[in-house]
Amino acid sequence: MTADDLGILWLTVRVATLATLLILPFGVACGWLLARWRGPGRTVAETVLSLPLVLPPTAVGLLLLQALRRNSPAGRLLERAGIELLFTPAAVVLACAVMSFPFLVRFARTAFEEVDPRLLTMARTLGDSPAEAFRRVALPLAWRGILAGTLLAFSRALGEFGATILVAGSIPGRTQTLALAIFQRTHIGQDAAAMRLVVLTVALGFAAVLATEMLTRRRARRVET
């Protein structure tokens, strides 16, 4: 294991964590709205939010690149604010966030759908505002599913490749995450060096999936019976 390897690992974990934290509030909010909203537009919203799941990641990357390039409206806004986004670590975070968002939303939606809506109205008659009922009833009942979605989103972010390479490139020490480094090292014939990174990704992925399984399988809190 070289210092380079560990640097890549650290960058990967950092951007995946930031991406996950970034999408957490929005993902939970979208999951909640999709679970509760019964009006028109629900199916359309659901489809749009799921698109990154079915599109090739490079297609999503190209769309992001187009949206953020210098002469686009968003690009001009960023430029005026003096923010350099493309080909920076922040762009890696953005690409990971977009690609893992649908996982979180799906899990959160399912978790909220399993909460009996009558428990929420019950909380209202006991004096809770809708926001308090959400915090005291919906969230605690759905947290297991939300956590599972969060860990899955984190795992997805760890392995993000296609969208990242388009908006952030593969700059060693700056935007080159594990997935990008493995590709680059293989490309230039350093198979043994690439394998070391593969071992790291296996360990990381194993830990994330295991944590998900353990947290979602563990029985609800022990109570005296």
Place this chain on the structure above:
Amino acid sequence: MISLDVALTLPRFELRVETDLVGGGVAVLGPSGAGKTSLLETIAGLRPRARGRVVLDGAVLMDDASGVRLAPEARRIGYVPQDALLFPHRSVGENVRFGLRSGARAGLFDELVEILEIAPLIRRAPTAISGGERQRVALARALATEPRLLLLDEPLAAIDVELKERILPYLLRVRDALRVPFLYVTHNAGEAAVIAEEALLLREGAVVRQGPTEAVLAAMTGERIDPAARYENVLAGALEPRAAGMETATFHAGGARLVVPAAPAEAAPGRTVFTVAPEEILVSERPPERVSARNRLFGRVMSVRETPDGTWLRVHAEGIAWTVRLTHAAEEELALAPGAGVWLTIKAHAFHRLA
């Protein structure tokens, strides 16, 4: 006082209730699907599509004319639904505390735990207790909010639950200790007689009878409120402690001193509820002599009603209105009419203790 003028479109009919309820306790009677639960939910503010006006002790909770519609949390109405709906992620104690607000009276929690006898359950999960216990916990949780009105929806399944599981004795204690006015949906007309001063009979969303409970029940003697519900006589009163060597004890209800099975030695003396099935009461024109049954009461027939199930009598005896069921043949032989004096004979063991 609750003043209602509400309408709500339901799949099979329109719920339409326009009435003033003045009693501290109001029994809401009616068959399954008559709109009883919808009425409670409308009052609690849980039916966004309900229209009209709801005023509770002068406070307007909802009024379409002036655009007032208080959110459920602003109404201060305690609601106990049929299935109790305890929060599964909280223990029994945490469920009760859920409703406690910062300004709640000190000692309220302990008082509720004591009145509703849930101390042994406090640390259990809602899934680990019985249906009757869940109802009591849900009642405690609703009362923890110090509501201005309590709405109770008795499960239809409660008709056949074990005697000790029935909520009625606890509700009587709550009524006496906390004096919260309540609306009680019950399938048991006999329970209505002891708990509520006023009764309301709903059919297909409309109030078909309303008034003092005694008058409503007298008018519907023998009428089946619900196909699944049997009528039973329900008596609330004071039970004397068991005397040494006796298997019976004296029970004071209405103006009567009744001989009933003694309570187990560990039971607390005091207010108790007994039930008697209408079939277990014998009727005779002359005082029965040398019979084994311990209770002989003289009374007057108030009403006689023939149904396919038999003949139903409403008899006033010693301050209690009894409902009695006779076979058609027995009724023909006795030829009873309102106003007739009759003797009622009841075995001590025909009385079943609720709590």
